[in-house]
Amino acid sequence: MQALPAFRYFAPTSVDEALGLLAELGGEAMPAAGGTDLVPSMRQGLFAPKSVISLQAVDALRRIGWDDGAGLEIGALATLREVAADAEVRRRFPFVARAAHAVGSPQLREMGTVGGNLCLDTRCTFYNQSQGWRDTRGACVKTGGEFCKASPNGRARKCFAVFSADLATALVAADARVTLRSARGTRTLALAEFYTGDGAKPNARAPDELVTGVSIPARMQDVFGTYLKYRVRQSIDYPIAGVALTLRADAARRVGDEVRLVVGGVTSRPLVVGAVAELLRGRSLDDALIEQAAALARKAATPLANTAGDRAHRREMVHEMTRRALREALNHAQ
Template sequence: MPAPHFDYLAPTTIDEAVAALVKGGKDARVMAGGTDLMVKIRHRALFPKQIISLKKIDGLDAITFDEKSGLTIGATALLADVASDPMIREHYPTVAEAAESTANVQVRNMGTVVGNLCNASPSADNAPTLIALGATVNITGPSGTRSMPLDEFFSGPGMTALKDGEIVTSVFVPTPPAGTGTAYISVSQRGQLDCSAIGLGAKVTMDGNRCTDARIVVGACAPVPLRTKDAEKMLIGQELTDDVIRNAAQKASEETSPIDDVRATAAYRYKVTTVITIRALTDARKMAQRKQ
């Protein structure tokens, strides 16, 4: 079945893209890689009259890192480039792992991290780790630029906090403190050929054996990627023993609100969330101990 007809615009500056989006209104859609957008159009889930591509905007594909401030991933930086970038693999290995876990080679060679976030799927592979690391999104719109924490960006399945005419230009990840370890684990029926039935990002910062900060973010088990804040509180200030990790993992599972769908049942998600939270926190603890 052929895709519906639409006009294709390729602005060369972000200001031109914002102006085109404002002019197009609800009939316009922004495209970074297009791996999610074009599928929806072909399946007739969306009927945009205009597609505004960001590909020709100079600099939006940049990946930059500064040891003092952190990592910036531009809106058109490919998943494959994020997964293979040596700076990311050294300083943010879990960000690279999450990008490499997204879909398959063909999708990673076209899709982008920012596009994956803006699609706002609760199962987005890149969201849990980035939220765990305290990432923010940089946004440009008719009123200028602004930034917001990534964990406030999602408002529901397929919905974000973007206002009319706004475009995410990059995602910023601060430099983790010394003694910080991270982990990302995803579970799906067919590996990378399928969306995650559950995805989980964890971060712990340790001083000796004591946890000074922690984040646990679960994907595909709530309407948005979910921080399990009660479970996090059970870790902070504690010695990260196996018992403490197991109790926090159980609490993390209890904080989720999964549903039955084609990928997994709610009961399965509750049980497996506990299991992979234990694994992720254990892996993050090992990394944190190495980095002290």
């Protein structure tokens, strides 16, 4: 059996204890929640942290709760199964429950957490491979080399690995905010701003910070939302493409200010397609408008040949899923 690289193991039981360890160990340590992303990557030699800080005993971060003022608050340690099964989530944000349920498999949802999903590493066919496979090709940008192996001429100096977290994509559409804590203090930022767009360093978490939770504003509870996922099989797989939509339309099907289309699984971040929101805002939703919006989403989604499904097919599916998501919204408004 391919053994994991050696590491020191810490299992704090409180947030403060965890933050103290992160401050002390900094960049040499990695926090681990469910381990479903970290452990396979460690097995493939993609990460070899000197220390692993297991968060499984930090029970204070497990809570999911609704507050009329603060909205829906989800602790980072809540599992994906718990989010998918939670009565408040299902009642107020069914598309968030659906996105949580779309992740991986029952076992992976049982282990995997919200915090882990938000911090999911980006993926690429040239990166998520065994050490031996990668050694034959040399390092890529994400593993410390100079060039991206997936770029058309192999000369790009940027990493284009793909962000594939279903739940995070839906949460960006829900205008969620993420809370990060460290021994230095607490900061809260729009989840959309948490992502850098750089495949090599996909999110803004500092080495001593911990994602402690995510919240959806209360005003979003009566906004229509949906999440569609396309993948090779109906289980286990990461998305070939995912589309999340939130939209509020009046009885005359006129789209209000609250409209967001987010594409996952094709670029290095949950891609907020601003052009679609701009097009739809103030207009009356009909088939012709939906077709225009879907074409804009397709135009914005620019994958490289770095995951399952070829580039043209992935863009075609972004087009189709955007069309379907908007038709759902239209049916909902009628």
